Amino acid sequence: MTYDTRLTPARPDLAAEHLRETIQADAYAPGRRMQVVRSFVDVKRAPADSAPTDTQALFGETLIVYEQKNGFCWGQLDRDRYVGYIDETALAEKSFKPNHRVRTRHTMVYPEPSIKAPPVEALPFGAEVNVVSASKDFSEIQGGGHIFSRHLAPTTRPLSDFVGLAEMFLHTPYLWGGKTDMGIDCSGLAQLALNAIGVPAPRDTDMMEAALGRPADIDDRMRGLRRGDLVFWRGHVAIMRDEHTIIHATAHSMTVMIEPLQTARDRIRSNNFSEITAVRRV
Structure with a gap:
């Protein structure tokens, strides 16, 4: 059977469990859901820093990981179904359900609700967070940190244009x-x-x-x-x-x-x- 390797979690030696009846592989894995906890991370074509980058995953994105080996996780992104290798240090077990996304080119994450505090992170457009409380100026996100409220939009309210x-x-x-x-x-x-x-x-x-x-x-x-x-x-x-x-x-x-x-x-x-x-x- 031929398939698009960009969108199908299958290799000759390993494939997703749900493909057992359709794709032949040496072994199958059920996978586990993980979440991107870095601002953004490269999705590589092979498990090596020198491998080509096919796409990137943004903070808050989730994926199903089928293999974790030699510093890389091999899995499939939930958002666009892309398959590739991601640095394991950029991932964690899924811990939050996003309810807001970044609507500006980039935004800063502060340790406290103050623009004078040294930022602890910067998140790109499209990154997703869970807002646990909000004021006019700052929104506190799950896991710690504060983002300027007008830099965020609810995930349930798409932007326009x-x-x-x-x-x-x-x-x-x-x-x-x-x-x-x-x-x-x-x-x-x-x-x-x-x-x-x-x-x-x-x-x-x-x-x-x-x-x-x-x-x-x-x-x-x-x-x-x-x-x-x-x-x-x-x-x-x-x-x-x-x-x-x-x-x-x-x-x-x-x-x-x-x-x-x-x-x-x-x-x-x-x-x-x-x-x-x-x-x-x-």
Whole structure:
């Protein structure tokens, strides 16, 4: 049986117990739920610091771990079902149920409700926390720490305007597999912004192109585009800001940038002969 290794917790030597009847492996594991307790952590393709980073998991995210060995946990993220290896020191047994998420590019966690206290942590956009008490200025989170209240939003109340959320990351460095304002890639940018408005989004561009929205009603000259349309090339995605310009994380400038769609289209065509493969309207 063939399967997508990015989304299937299976290797020749080990697979998830629920796959016993469908995928052959030397052994099977029931798995246990764990939680990310670091600001963010790389999800690696192999159990080595030098291995490529395929994505990142943010504070509060949960996953099912099927193996813990040599300093790495191998498992599957609950949010987007991605499979990979994570530094075991970034994980703990699940201890809290998130009820708020960070709505700003980054926010500080203070040991007390004072902006003059030295921060103990910084959490990125999309990180999830459990608020146990709140005032106008600060919210106390489970496990200790205080966050400026207006930097948080209830998980039950999606944000709006995912294009505007993506624009918060303008000039952020490009980073393959990145999902924070320390570094982000094209699909990470789209996924973060869509998740924040309550639209579950896969991690990689091919998955997004297959799963998100519907084909946009445009003509051969790209007329009819709207703000929020997703434009896909082979291995790349951009977000329309209006009918003419896009925002995307691109290795061309190694940043998140805004530019005319036609400029990006001509450059991508000339560099790797890739044409636009789809335009999806979410």
